[in-house]
Amino acid sequence: MPKKKGHKNNLNADFTINDSANALKPVGKLRKSVETAPPPELSWDQLQDEEYDLVEEINEDGTKSIIRKKKRNHSKCENNIDDSPGIVYPEIVWYLISKFIKPEDVGRFAGINRSAYAITKRESFWRSLYNKYCENKLKLPDRLRLENSYKVYGLRQRVIRALYHTYKVFNMKVAHQATQDSKPHELVKRRCVNVWFHKGVQYWSIYFKFKKLHPLERFEMATSLIEELGRVDANPEENSQVLQVTCHNFYEVPPLMGMTLSSVSVVLSQGFRYHRLHLGFNTGSHNVSRDILPECTVILDSVVSMVVLDWWHPLYPHFDNTVPYNMRDEEALPVLKKDFFN
Incomplete structure (x- = not known):
């Protein structure tokens, strides 16, 4: 049977499941695929080192080929970072957050910024931890009790030592260390x-x-x-x-x-x-x-x-x-x- 004039087999058609099994009604014609034009090939003398990188890739058949890839523009990202330094919160905000910091997270909290680090240097911060986790605990030795002590020198050290007597997380750390060689x-x-x-x-x-x-x-x-x-x-x-x-x-x-x-x-x-x-x-x-x-x-x-x-x-x-x-x-x-x- 002779073919009609102008009829071509559409071998590159985008044929999906919606065109057959999931189709609501019979489809008479298939959509033609949209082909994108490849980027124009440039000669070696037309390539700019500032815009492209030469990358070696391995093909499916095992051969190697050198292709060019366009460099990412980092200058825009750097400019955006410089233009938006972020929000600087007042120290009172970090002071209010410090009341909810657990003893095992004090180091992470102090590493956030200078304001958080400065709060961990205050007497009120460590006395707050002591009052929350150590005060009136039976396991706490008398030499580490701060109820009637107003000495500031070495307060951080004494509170940390007291936490290893009363705080459950630190007790488990000591117990685990005892089982190790x-x-x-x-x-x-x-x-x-x-x-x-x-x-x-x-x-x-x-x-x-x-x-x-x-x-x-x-x-x-x-x-x-x-x-x-x-x-x-x-x-x-x-x-x-x-x-x-x-x-x-x-x-x-x-x-x-x-x-x-x-x-x-x-x-x-x-x-x-x-x-x-x-x-x-x-x-x-x-x-x-x-x-x-x-x-x-x-x-x-x-x-x-x-x-x-x-x-x-x-x-x-x-x-x-x-x-x-x-x-x-x-x-x-x-x-x-x-x-x-x-």
């Missing part, structure tokens, strides 16, 4: 500032206090004692950790104050019942490495347990901070007090 090797390159002993009912406990060293850190004296005593964020125990080693027997420890921990080794003792702890110490802080032999080695046998305590841990041994840190000699602190372990 202690990591005494993390104390390497810290300076030993104090050592003391305690005799229990069955075991001896030896405490090594270490402080993290900062070579570029300098302690500047405050302009006045009154200004220093008004520091809410003062924390004399910052960057300090205590290694508590519980042994079955007593072992003498040589003077280690001022020396740097260079090596830690834990092995099984004879009989495979206890552990043996090797602590290597060197003088100085910058020449500590694995290749240098320790100048002083402390060996503690029959070790029952080892715990690394941070300053916020409920079992961390705190001395009474009555004098600002940079106005006293740290190594002149008393080794033991009369009611220290009660």
Whole structure:
């Protein structure tokens, strides 16, 4: 049968399901597809480096081809950001929001902007947290109660320590840490500032206090004692950790104050019942490495347990901070007090 004049097979028609099964009525003609014209090919000398990038792509057959892609215009976005810096809210807004901040979110809140950070430096902020989560709690020790205390120095530190006694989220953190193995090797390159002993009912406990060293850190004296005593964020125990080693027997420890921990080794003792702890110490802080032999080695046998305590841990041994840190000699602190372990 001869074809009609002008009739062509529409092979590029857009044929969808609405043209057949879902059609409301029979469709006589199909729609022609709309073809978009490809961009005009430009010669290499007509391409501008500022407008196009050359990108290598892999085709379906495995061959590689180099195509050009137009660069994104970042100048408009940058200009829009500069033109609209945002809304600067007054500090009273952040102060009202701070009343709803949970203890575990204080760090995130302080990182929002300068106004939020300044609020976390205020006495009212930390007293509000204490009144909400710690006040009149039976688990709170008497030394951390602030009901009748008006001392501002180190208020942030005392509130955080109180939260680890009364706040459920922090209690779970301490309980989870107790189930994990202690990591005494993390104390390497810290300076030993104090050592003391305690005799229990069955075991001896030896405490090594270490402080993290900062070579570029300098302690500047405050302009006045009154200004220093008004520091809410003062924390004399910052960057300090205590290694508590519980042994079955007593072992003498040589003077280690001022020396740097260079090596830690834990092995099984004879009989495979206890552990043996090797602590290597060197003088100085910058020449500590694995290749240098320790100048002083402390060996503690029959070790029952080892715990690394941070300053916020409920079992961390705190001395009474009555004098600002940079106005006293740290190594002149008393080794033991009369009611220290009660």
